[in-house]
Amino acid sequence: MSSGGDGPRPLGQRKVADVACTFCGCVCDDIELTVEGDRIVEARNACVLGKAWFLGHGAEHRPACLIEGRPAPVEEGIEQAARILVEARYPLVYGLSDTTCEAQRRAVAIADWIGGTVDTTTSVCHGPSGMAFQSVGEVTATLGEIRHRADLVIYWGGNPAESHPRHFTRYTLMPAGLFVPRGRKDRYCVVVDVRRTKSAAAADLFIRVAPRRDFEALWTLRALVKGVTLDAGRVEADTGVPLDVWEQLAQRMKQARFGVLFFGMGLTMTRGKHLNSEALLALARDLNQWTRFVAKPVRGHGNVTGADNVVAWTTGYPFGVNFSRGFPRFNPGEYTAADILARGEADAALIVSADPMANFSQPARQHLARIPYIALDPKETPTTRQARVAFAPAVYGIHTGGTVYRMDDVPIPLRPALESPNPSDEAILSGIEQRVRELLFG
Amino acid sequence: MGTSSTSAAGSSRTPFVLIAGRTAAQGCGISEGKSGERYTAETTCLQMAPEDLARLGLRPGDRVRLASPTGEAETVVAAARPGELPPGVLFIAYGEVSSRLMGADTHGSGMPDSKGLDVVLEKLS
Numbered sequence: 001m002s003s004g005g006d007g008p009r010p011l012g013q014r015k016v017a018d019v020a021c022t023f024c025g026c027v028c029d030d031i032e033l034t035v036e037g038d039r040i041v042e043a044r045n046a047c048v049l050g051k052a053w054f055l056g057h058g059a060e061h062r063p064a065c066l067i068e069g070r071p072a073p074v075e076e077g078i079e080q081a082a083r084i085l086v087e088a089r090y091p092l093v094y095g096l097s098d099t100t101c102e103a104q105r106r107a108v109a110i111a112d113w114i115g116g117t118v119d120t121t122t123s124v125c126h127g128p129s130g131m132a133f134q135s136v137g138e139v140t141a142t143l144g145e146i147r148h149r150a151d152l153v154i155y156w157g158g159n160p161a162e163s164h165p166r167h168f169t170r171y172t173l174m175p176a177g178l179f180v181p182r183g184r185k186d187r188y189c190v191v192v193d194v195r196r197t198k199s200a201a202a203a204d205l206f207i208r209v210a211p212r213r214d215f216e217a218l219w220t221l222r223a224l225v226k227g228v229t230l231d232a233g234r235v236e237a238d239t240g241v242p243l244d245v246w247e248q249l250a251q252r253m254k255q256a257r258f259g260v261l262f263f264g265m266g267l268t269m270t271r272g273k274h275l276n277s278e279a280l281l282a283l284a285r286d287l288n289q290w291t292r293f294v295a296k297p298v299r300g301h302g303n304v305t306g307a308d309n310v311v312a313w314t315t316g317y318p319f320g321v322n323f324s325r326g327f328p329r330f331n332p333g334e335y336t337a338a339d340i341l342a343r344g345e346a347d348a349a350l351i352v353s354a355d356p357m358a359n360f361s362q363p364a365r366q367h368l369a370r371i372p373y374i375a376l377d378p379k380e381t382p383t384t385r386q387a388r389v390a391f392a393p394a395v396y397g398i399h400t401g402g403t404v405y406r407m408d409d410v411p412i413p414l415r416p417a418l419e420s421p422n423p424s425d426e427a428i429l430s431g432i433e434q435r436v437r438e439l440l441f442g
Numbered sequence: 443m444g445t446s447s448t449s450a451a452g453s454s455r456t457p458f459v460l461i462a463g464r465t466a467a468q469g470c471g472i473s474e475g476k477s478g479e480r481y482t483a484e485t486t487c488l489q490m491a492p493e494d495l496a497r498l499g500l501r502p503g504d505r506v507r508l509a510s511p512t513g514e515a516e517t518v519v520a521a522a523r524p525g526e527l528p529p530g531v532l533f534i535a536y537g538e539v540s541s542r543l544m545g546a547d548t549h550g551s552g553m554p555d556s557k558g559l560d561v562v563l564e565k566l567s
Binding site: 023024048049052053055056057119123124127128131159162163165194195196197208211212265266268269270271273274300319320332333334336337338339342355358359360361362363364365379380381382 | 459461462463464465466469470471472473474475476477512513523525526527528531533536537538541542544545546547548549550551552553554555556557558
């Protein structure tokens with residue numbers, strides 16, 4: 001932890017530089033925090049979401065462990081949690097996108113020991129894109145490469161102005177790059193969406209695609225890039241956009257020196273899902289016949305990309321992995337949390353830094369409320385309120401160190417600014433794993 | 443844009459396409475606490491095109507009921523920024539209302555339909 005800063009500052013204040021913000025997948029690692037006692041009072045360089053994240057932390061004010069709503073020693077919570085998981089026949093381990101890679105690794109190990117299913121919030125985020133990667137691959141680049149090279153930046157089905165406020169300024173549109181030295185003036189930006197979002201205001205061109213017609217629009221572009229002649233009336237009826245708009249965009253894409261397609265959950269959460277992502281990835285791949293073109297999903301949670309990486313390097317699959325036969329099996333729809341809960345299959349769950357009681361469908365939430373489950377979350381949420389055992393761990397990136405992956409798969413070390421009396425996710429999960437092994441093997 | 447029908451209770455029911463999504467206020471509300479005022483206000487406020495508000499005789503702050511094939515929820519309406527939403531499309535920040543309207547079926551993908559939902563809007567008196 002480094003202290004620095006210039007000029008006089010109030011007595012009792014200290015500064016912590018080069019802190020990584022773990023609120024969203026940008027993982028901006030240039031934040032300078034001002035700390036007074038056990039509070040962060042300023043987060044310089046942070047966006048509106050980052051400021052709320054740093055200034056709103058407060059795990060130290062909650063008991064580290066609650067069992068059936070009553071404060072309890074952490075050790076007792078670990079014992080109860082291990083017994084719930086060992087005694088279950090079809091346990092689910094879910095969440096993982098807002099914790100460190102070190103903690104994620106422990107959660108996967110627990111799922112493995114108990115023969116359960118491990119799934120992450122990726123399945124209700126860019127899980128369909130993960131399926132598409134397996135179908136058509138991913139022509140990719142780091143955000144650093146994009147910052148220095150991209151002269152055509154396209155956002156499709158995403159609103160970074162509100163979900164990732166520094167994406168434009170830190171990585172894609174505004175900064176001067178090695179091959180785009182004039183910054184914004186050297187780049188052309190297109191936003192494709194159903195809504196004219198706040199992001200559209202930053203674009204040179206906004207294209208309003210008809211709701212649930214992204215698949216048709218992307219295949220229109222694929223056809224045009226390949227030189228296929230299309231019927232103008234049919235294209236406009238299918239996409240809500242005149243053919244000449246798509247023709248001009250296809251031409252611009254082929255003429256770019258370095259193009260990038262960023263895509264959001266406007267593709268993955270709507271009709272078509274993985275087929276939408278597949279169409280976009282295939283379009284980026286096709287364009288490499290003419291120029292350099294890459295595609296990147298814009299990821300939401302601070303370490304959801306780490307969850308994909310950790311689950312993939314420990315099991316061979318990125319999410320939705322089942323161990324009930326003693327080896328990992330992958331099948332979205334069968335081993336994904338939204339399905340397992342909605343079908344009433346899981347008989348216990350370990351929820352790590354996720355809030356399915358707020359985000360899942362009614363049938364899934366109703367089933368989760370019926371089964372014993374353990375929840376780890378620094379904040380009180382609808383999920384922690386109904387947990388049999390609820391842990392309030394220290395906040396990753398604020399109280400604890402570790403590793404997270406930025407949305408472009410670049411690992412970034414965390415630099416905690418504060419200490420917490422509460423244990424980390426990793427410590428709690430390590431304790432549960434150890435006790436699970438003792439209960440299983442003596 | 444769909445045509446209105448009339449419910450058994452006599453109120454008008456109009457079909458829309460609902461999009462749920464992230465907003466900055468909803469994101470800040472997560473960090474401040476989901477029981478906080480900002481998160482609750484943001485995730486229970488339905489944005490409509492001003493043309494749709496006028497067409498249905500609604501004013502910002504009026505209460506409506508939304509029903510999807512799998513659930514229903516009540517919420518208040520607000521006018522979207524001019525030009526943000528095309529007529530016939532609604533927007534709400536992710537939260538309790540959007541989750542209640544979301545179906546459980548993921549069609550073998552793990553992802554429930556969460557955007558572009560067919561809903562019916564009914565004005566509450």
